[in-house]
Amino acid sequence: DGGITQSPKYLFRKEGQNVTLSCEQNLNHDAMYWYRQDPGQGLRLIYYSQIVNDFQKGDIAEGYSVSREKKESFPLTVTSAQKNPTAFYLCASRLGSNSQETQYFGPGTRLLVL
Amino acid sequence: AQTVTQSQPEMSVQEAETVTLSCTYDTSESDYYLFWYKQPPSRQMILVIRQEAYKQQNATENRFSVNFQKAAKSFSLKISDSQLGDAAMYFCAYWGTSGTYKYIFGTGTRLKVLA
Numbered sequence: 267d268g269g270i271t272q273s274p275k276y277l278f279r280k281e282g283q284n285v286t287l288s289c290e291q292n293l294n295h296d297a298m299y300w301y302r303q304d305p306g307q308g309l310r311l312i313y314y315s316q317i318v319n320d321f322q323k324g325d326i327a328e329g330y331s332v333s334r335e336k337k338e339s340f341p342l343t344v345t346s347a348q349k350n351p352t353a354f355y356l357c358a359s360r361l362g363s364n365s366q367e368t369q370y371f372g373p374g375t376r377l378l379v380l
Numbered sequence: 381a382q383t384v385t386q387s388q389p390e391m392s393v394q395e396a397e398t399v400t401l402s403c404t405y406d407t408s409e410s411d412y413y414l415f416w417y418k419q420p421p422s423r424q425m426i427l428v429i430r431q432e433a434y435k436q437q438n439a440t441e442n443r444f445s446v447n448f449q450k451a452a453k454s455f456s457l458k459i460s461d462s463q464l465g466d467a468a469m470y471f472c473a474y475w476g477t478s479g480t481y482k483y484i485f486g487t488g489t490r491l492k493v494l495a
Contacts, residue, residue: 297481299483307487308471308485308486308487308488309471309483309485311482311483314481314482316481324482354423356425358425367413367430367475367477368413368415368427368430369415369427369473369475369483370427371417371424371425371426373422373423373424374423374424
């Protein structure tokens with residue numbers, strides 16, 4: 267089945283620790299996105315990538331980093347610089363051409379700080 | 381900059397009745413797309429319906445339809461014959477064609493369906 271997978275479903279971070287959230291898609295989509303969701307605040311864009319080896323900062327990139335070495339993978343690292351990382355993280359992808367504007371989402375990762 | 385506003389944090393509807401969720405947006409672009417996404421308790425975001433701004437005809441998907449008023453920058457979602465499975469958070473989203481490749485989301489409306 268084609269789709270977007272995120273792992274793990276739950277992730278626990280200790281103080282000062284970097285953690286990496288996985289996002290993989292087999293839809294052959296060019297564009298991928300990372301969002302953070304906090305209660306009552308909707309979705310906020312962290313990073314996005316239109317093509318392999320290229321990515322742009324979103325609205326809340328501080329304390330996060332990404333890489334896009336493969337078309338199907340867009341991992342997000344939450345660094346120790348992110349002081350309030352507890353949130354629900356959603357990965358999404360889009361085919362990539364200007365006529366393919368619909369975005370599809372993975373099931374999400376819940377990050378909690380110990 | 382584009383903005384999306386959902387002014388109803390929470391709505392309730394009786395099963396089998398009809399409910400309308402509101403969304404307004406602000407943009408200077410002439411060509412764009414609007415979406416409604418559903419997020420049930422599983423938290424999986426599911427596309428409900430999409431509307432292309434240059435199409436005057438309102439989009440419809442089974443029990444879901446939109447009222448798109450381009451001049452008023454309004455994009456409401458109507459759910460007919462509401463079912464218990466419709467209970468979820470609903471997010472309105474905007475995507476412009478100017479090349480920023482960023483989606484703008486509203487803060488969401490929580491829909492409760494009463495049996």
